[in-house]
Amino acid sequence: MNHLDKLEAQSIYILREAYREFKNICMLWSIGKDSTVLLWLARKAFFGHVPIPLVHIDTHYKIPEMIKYRDELAIKWKLTMIYGENSEALAQKKTFPDGNADRLTCCQMLKSEALKNTLSGEWNRYVMDHKTGKYVVDSNREKYTGVIVGVRADEEGSRSKERYFSPRDKENDWAVEDQPPEFWNQFKTDFAPGTHIRIHPLLDWTELNIWEYIERENIPITSLYFDQGDGKRYRSLGCYPCTFPVESTAKNVSEIIEELKSGKFANIAERSGRAQDKDDGGGLETLRRGGYM
Amino acid sequence: MDTREQMNIVIVGHVDHGKSTVIGRLLADTGSLPEGKLDSVKEYCRKNSRPFEYAFLLDALKDEQAQGITIDTARCFFKTSKRDYIIIDAPGHIEFLKNMVTGASRAEAALLVIDAKEGIKENSKRHGHIVSMLGIKQVVVLVNKMDLVDFSKEVYESIISEFGEFLQKVNIKPINFIPISAFNGDNIAQKSPNTLWYEGPTVLEQLDGFVNKKENRQLPFRMPVQDIYKFTEEGDDR
Structure with missing residues (x-):
């Protein structure tokens, strides 16, 4: 096994553990290269099927090619494709590009808030109708308790300290100093009601590994x-x-x-x-x- | 396709004995940091009127920098001409022990850091015990802060005899004891002129000297069954 085979095997193992343990689970797809690799790994883990809904947070300031690419791939791979948004902040133009918020606040509202309320089901989720290729309001409002995310430890300091299975409390807060221990391939998946778990199958990959894998597997990338x-x-x-x-x-x-x-x-x-x-x-x-x- | 070998190493030891500094220095001396990273940390220290510390390269969380300690295990990616490493920086405080265990359970080899001046402390022993229990066979002791004891061979040797005796009790046979000063870079990536009496490897040479675990396929066969499911959509009847 070369290093890519090992990374792949570990990530697929984590994906299958997550799918077994969580009834309401979703995978975040930012359309970027890392979460697209994650999506590819999920197809491999479940033999061409993706039994986990894909969630995209649409800030409506995404580069337009990203949305086109997202919908094309969703149709081709028959994905349960869901998007969420902060429609209130967008309607009231409380954003950085509108000059009404600084960058951090804008990120917090259009991404973090939208994500939190999309995961909890409090705000509308829009799901792709594969018959028409259009999005409709999702009738399922159940809270997602497991969220698969494609972050990597080499990206940035706070990401270098993540667990493979990492709890977030009711307020979405991350208690960095009090993360559960992880021994070998034993993951703690049992947590208090109201919390959700973030699952990070790509933690040990580097940017270079991602590109090497995209090349080897010929993964379509925007x-x-x-x-x-x-x-x-x-x-x-x-x-x-x-x-x-x-x-x-x-x-x-x-x-x-x-x-x-x-x-x-x-x-x-x-x-x-x-x-x-x-x-x-x-x-x-x-x-x-x-x-x- | 490049088929480089990859190895996980954990760095353990008592609080403030210099674990994060060893890694920070190693990254800096081997040119492994992204451009501008060292300067931005120096700038941060200057603005906050604090002495520069290599540890800030790893202790990325605001609480960690404010308190000058490592709270959670960090992974750092590092490579030599021989192979790629993930170096796991474990916290030395007793209350973060479970974070240390998490980091150590992923490692093939351990670097155990001891402060030459302070000597063997509670967590030097506790971490030694845990490394032994986790089955990590390859252990190297780094005798750090040698500059504070004037690079004394006697101090170095007394730590070898005292700590060596303890490690033997927990079934660890250290491969080496390396006298270093992480802050000044002695015996990290380059042989130090201050320890001419020491003939062993530098930390960098030692890393490449560790033996990686066998490939899974060379080990006894195991087949984990994670779950059973069937997807019948789209006429798939596999």
């Missing part, structure tokens, strides 16, 4: 990661007002791998194009304690 001829590409995807492309002429996966291994990005952090991290004093801790992934 073209935003590649240079379209203007010498720019995205290294990390988010909302367009706060995510900036990097100067790069990598046009395909193998050129990205080369760039990460020996080229100009070998020593530059992946999220350096994400403005909200800088507003949080160089990390994501404040946002993440409040429910950001």
